[in-house]
Amino acid sequence: MYRSHVLVCGGTGCTSSGSQRIRERLEKEIAANGLSEEVGVVKTGCFGLCALGPIMIVYPEGTFYSMVQEDDIPEIVSEHLLKGRVVTRLLYDETTKTDKIIPLNETNFYKKQHRVALRNCGVINPENIEEYIGTGGYEALGIVLTEKTPEDVIQILLDSGLRGRGGAGFPTGLKWKFAAANEADQKYVCCNADEGDPGAFMDRSILEGDPHAVLEAMAIAGYAIGASQGYIYVRAEYPIAVKRLEIAINQAREYGLLGENIFDSGFNFDIELRLGAGAFVCGEETALMTSIEGNRGEPRPRPPFPALKGLFQKPTILNNVETFANIPQIIVNGPEWFASMGTENSKGTKVFALGGKIHNTGLVEVPMGTTLREIVEEIGGGIPNGKKFKAAQTGGPSGGCIPAEHLDVPIDYDNLKKIGSMMGSGGLIIMDEDTCMVDIAKFFLEFTVDESCGKCTPCRIGTRRMLEILEKITKGQATMEDLDKLEELCYHLQSSSLCALGQTAPNPVLSTLRYFRDEYIAHIVDKKCPAGVCKDLLQFKIDPDKCKGCTLCARTCPADAIIGSVREVHMIDSEKCLKCGACIEKCRFGAIYKE
Amino acid sequence: MKSLEELRAIRAKMQGKVGVRAENENQIRVVVGMATCGIASGARPVLTALSDAVQEQNLSEKICVTQTGCIGLCQYEPIVEVLEPGKEKVTYVKMTPEKALEVLRLHLLGGQVVTKYTLGAAQNSL
Numbered sequence: 001m002y003r004s005h006v007l008v009c010g011g012t013g014c015t016s017s018g019s020q021r022i023r024e025r026l027e028k029e030i031a032a033n034g035l036s037e038e039v040g041v042v043k044t045g046c047f048g049l050c051a052l053g054p055i056m057i058v059y060p061e062g063t064f065y066s067m068v069q070e071d072d073i074p075e076i077v078s079e080h081l082l083k084g085r086v087v088t089r090l091l092y093d094e095t096t097k098t099d100k101i102i103p104l105n106e107t108n109f110y111k112k113q114h115r116v117a118l119r120n121c122g123v124i125n126p127e128n129i130e131e132y133i134g135t136g137g138y139e140a141l142g143i144v145l146t147e148k149t150p151e152d153v154i155q156i157l158l159d160s161g162l163r164g165r166g167g168a169g170f171p172t173g174l175k176w177k178f179a180a181a182n183e184a185d186q187k188y189v190c191c192n193a194d195e196g197d198p199g200a201f202m203d204r205s206i207l208e209g210d211p212h213a214v215l216e217a218m219a220i221a222g223y224a225i226g227a228s229q230g231y232i233y234v235r236a237e238y239p240i241a242v243k244r245l246e247i248a249i250n251q252a253r254e255y256g257l258l259g260e261n262i263f264d265s266g267f268n269f270d271i272e273l274r275l276g277a278g279a280f281v282c283g284e285e286t287a288l289m290t291s292i293e294g295n296r297g298e299p300r301p302r303p304p305f306p307a308l309k310g311l312f313q314k315p316t317i318l319n320n321v322e323t324f325a326n327i328p329q330i331i332v333n334g335p336e337w338f339a340s341m342g343t344e345n346s347k348g349t350k351v352f353a354l355g356g357k358i359h360n361t362g363l364v365e366v367p368m369g370t371t372l373r374e375i376v377e378e379i380g381g382g383i384p385n386g387k388k389f390k391a392a393q394t395g396g397p398s399g400g401c402i403p404a405e406h407l408d409v410p411i412d413y414d415n416l417k418k419i420g421s422m423m424g425s426g427g428l429i430i431m432d433e434d435t436c437m438v439d440i441a442k443f444f445l446e447f448t449v450d451e452s453c454g455k456c457t458p459c460r461i462g463t464r465r466m467l468e469i470l471e472k473i474t475k476g477q478a479t480m481e482d483l484d485k486l487e488e489l490c491y492h493l494q495s496s497s498l499c500a501l502g503q504t505a506p507n508p509v510l511s512t513l514r515y516f517r518d519e520y521i522a523h524i525v526d527k528k529c530p531a532g533v534c535k536d537l538l539q540f541k542i543d544p545d546k547c548k549g550c551t552l553c554a555r556t557c558p559a560d561a562i563i564g565s566v567r568e569v570h571m572i573d574s575e576k577c578l579k580c581g582a583c584i585e586k587c588r589f590g591a592i593y594k595e
Numbered sequence: 596m597k598s599l600e601e602l603r604a605i606r607a608k609m610q611g612k613v614g615v616r617a618e619n620e621n622q623i624r625v626v627v628g629m630a631t632c633g634i635a636s637g638a639r640p641v642l643t644a645l646s647d648a649v650q651e652q653n654l655s656e657k658i659c660v661t662q663t664g665c666i667g668l669c670q671y672e673p674i675v676e677v678l679e680p681g682k683e684k685v686t687y688v689k690m691t692p693e694k695a696l697e698v699l700r701l702h703l704l705g706g707q708v709v710t711k712y713t714l715g716a717a718q719n720s721l
Contacts, residue, residue, distance in 0.1 A: 263598060
């Protein structure tokens, strides 16, 4: 039995910043100090503060160390683990702002968070089923199988108000009810772990940090609709998640929590993994099921909906990872508990992957109805370098942007739709004043052009034509007629594409047009990029009053585009200039500017 | 897995261990002096005895056993301090694993300060 637990993050973020080596060194140092019997090292899932990785927490004190380097380990072991003296210089700076070290859950980043789906991430060892059971795991499955009927389970979900966390926000209970009502010799439960939005990684973190929660919820779903087989469709690009899922499935089988006659109830359920090759379209439900069947991942028209004819033509339910992760908690704590969080039509919490121009990048889970301002300014710690907030992009390539005027809108499914964006899977990319909105729209269009499966014409050709117009705009070659054509194309794609990929592809364009039309016009009419991003519309210039003739810029320029000799005002040859910005970074007098 | 009881038995076994990772403001903090002086006079077995007992008895969500540096009373080591929210700090001196378990039973669980082991008692007897 250990008197102290050292938790080291083993999520993808911290693994890439070297947490594996840190864990090995830690174990070595602990052994060298003769503490192996007293101190246990635990590899956990994501803590959420990925920008500060590698992250380590020492319990029972709850000391939070950030950006730990291998060379810091001997000090942590001999000072903290042996003698109980906290290594103050490695503490997360938010906890040391005052004289007293404040607990982690009182820091700005964690204070407003409410962890339901992420409750075990960064707390338990995901490769040990007993730790999951120790925090109340599989209790919900036990209760459901021994005390509830399938109808009870569906009613609990309906009462809880849980809606799908994958994007569209369809009520989960209703989905299950439809599938349960359809008679068939076989039904299926599928888990959509094909997280494809650029910048979203909450599903990965849940699978890495708490895989059993998803397995447990899938078994509950199987019982509720009458299915005995489940599939998890996960990206092959998530190797850590895949490995932990495999371990979890094997352990669950070993403990009789998957397999035959679970809890002696006569209920059988098993789960298999299917690895996706990373096509964005496979996150669409019909394409995902086509891919599980072994065919090329392409969508098909609906109806029939999967609840009637899904995987292998049998009634199927498909839920997202985060949706599943909420379900065991709803069963154990009751639907009223879940419904007490959030807003009128959006209950519970939502995980956001916070990224872009923000101080604390990482995963945050907040009750629905939290405002964007709270997320950006309080939890996210604001925008670095004193820049101004311009917009936030939600929902990835299917979503839209939220401008500063809507910072105080409570975030939920309906409000986001009203202001022209969508919840999506929860990617939240913050943009500051240096971001060009036309360029952002172009970025997402490039993504959808790449990811369009090509089955239907509106999406295959429409997205390509839209991208061409956007390229013309950013090069300063477009006319106002092009802008009208772009808008018209948007509406055609929305109404005639086969699946959600094409139907939602115009959203980034439409929402930037709605809030930042003046930027489009500046590109087209004035041939200027107000944010100074679109290179074809930029000129780099040197302010003759500020230039001291130090020659630093001329020596830095990779294209030899800067002319001038010592102590003379320099000039930039715009013909040769690559607009790389290297000179701006080097100039000590702020003499170089973009126009 | 055949029954909820079976599951709950595993949960009870694990709860104490995982509970060490709970953060709770109302926890009673038990601090063992683990500087060189403390370790030299035998603080480590005291610390492990307390920590094991708390976990075995599933008390880790209520009681947090942790260590600290030199308290400054080296001649009285091993020292164990009990910090209960809203109450005055109690300092136990010259602890052994057996004495520490007595403190756990009588003070932490029973609510009765074990006066004979406190710093005050040790100083009075001089």
